[in-house]
Amino acid sequence: MKGNIEFKNVKFRYPNKPDVQILKGVSFSVDNEKNRVVALCGTSGCGKSSIISLIERFYDPEDGEILFNGHNLKDLDPQWYHNQVAIVQQEPILFSGTIGENILYGLDLGDKSGDEVLAMMDDACKAANAYNFIYDEDLFPLRYDTVVGERGVKLSGGQKQRVAIARALIRKPKLLLLDEATSALDAESEAQVQAALDELIATGA
Numbered sequence: 001m002k003g004n005i006e007f008k009n010v011k012f013r014y015p016n017k018p019d020v021q022i023l024k025g026v027s028f029s030v031d032n033e034k035n036r037v038v039a040l041c042g043t044s045g046c047g048k049s050s051i052i053s054l055i056e057r058f059y060d061p062e063d064g065e066i067l068f069n070g071h072n073l074k075d076l077d078p079q080w081y082h083n084q085v086a087i088v089q090q091e092p093i094l095f096s097g098t099i100g101e102n103i104l105y106g107l108d109l110g111d112k113s114g115d116e117v118l119a120m121m122d123d124a125c126k127a128a129n130a131y132n133f134i135y136d137e138d139l140f141p142l143r144y145d146t147v148v149g150e151r152g153v154k155l156s157g158g159q160k161q162r163v164a165i166a167r168a169l170i171r172k173p174k175l176l177l178l179d180e181a182t183s184a185l186d187a188e189s190e191a192q193v194q195a196a197l198d199e200l201i202a203t204g205a
Contacts, residue, residue: 003069003084003175005030005055010064012050022050025064052179056087068175083108086173090180092164094152099134100144102152103167118144124170130162158186 012023026047030038040048053059054066057073066073068081094102103121112120121144125131133139140146152160168176 003030003173004067005175006065006067006070007051007054008065008067010054010061010066012047012054012059012061014050014059022047023054023061026051027064049179052087052177055175055177056085057081082106083171084174085177086168086171086175087177087179088161088164088168092152092160094148094155094160094163096150097147098142098144099140099146099148099163102148102163103144103170105167107171120170121166124166125162127169128162128165130159130166133159133162 006029007026010023010026011021013019013021030036040051042048054061057066057078060074068076068084073081095105100121103124104117109117122131125134134143134146146154148154148160148163152163155163
């Protein structure tokens with residue numbers, strides 16, 4: 001299973017704005033067989049985030065098809081599909097709970113031991129450049145058991161983004177969608193996250 005995506009003459013309007021057509025017959029394909037990185041570039045409001053939302057199947061197109069590995073998204077089991085795809089948005093959504101619960105949210109851990117789960121979280125947080133602040137005893141003495149508050153109010157914007165990136169990476173998705181996912185990070189943190197992502201892509205991890 002790869003992460004190939006294809007849009008076939010996709011037309012789309014948001015349900016709350018039926019008079020405004022956002023996508024007017026968009027077609028493209030992304031062959032992810034070799035762990036490709038593909039960037040969607042364009043002016044503000046041109047439909048980049050709408051395309052990401054359609055790939056995530058937050059919405060269905062009014063016309064046309066969106067295919068994942070040759071299969072129409074409408075024909076795929078949503079739970080299975082969302083285990084293949086992960087997204088990190090510009091304004092990540094965290095849930096009222098602990099850092100650990102947010103990173104593991106929706107992940108099927110099977111019969112993994114506590115030590116195995118901890119190792120998984122550590123690896124994902126290192127790749128997301130979140131490990132150091134989570135293990136900073138002055139900031140978060142409870143580490144993964146730190147409660148983030150409603151919508152992550154106790155974390156800074158950059159910390160929330162890095163937790164969200166770790167949540168995406170721990171799933172090892174076939175398709176990773178980043179919608180300006182590092183916009184709240186400083187230049188050094190962004191460079192570190194990008195280097196970690198580049199390494200994961202190069203190794204196919």
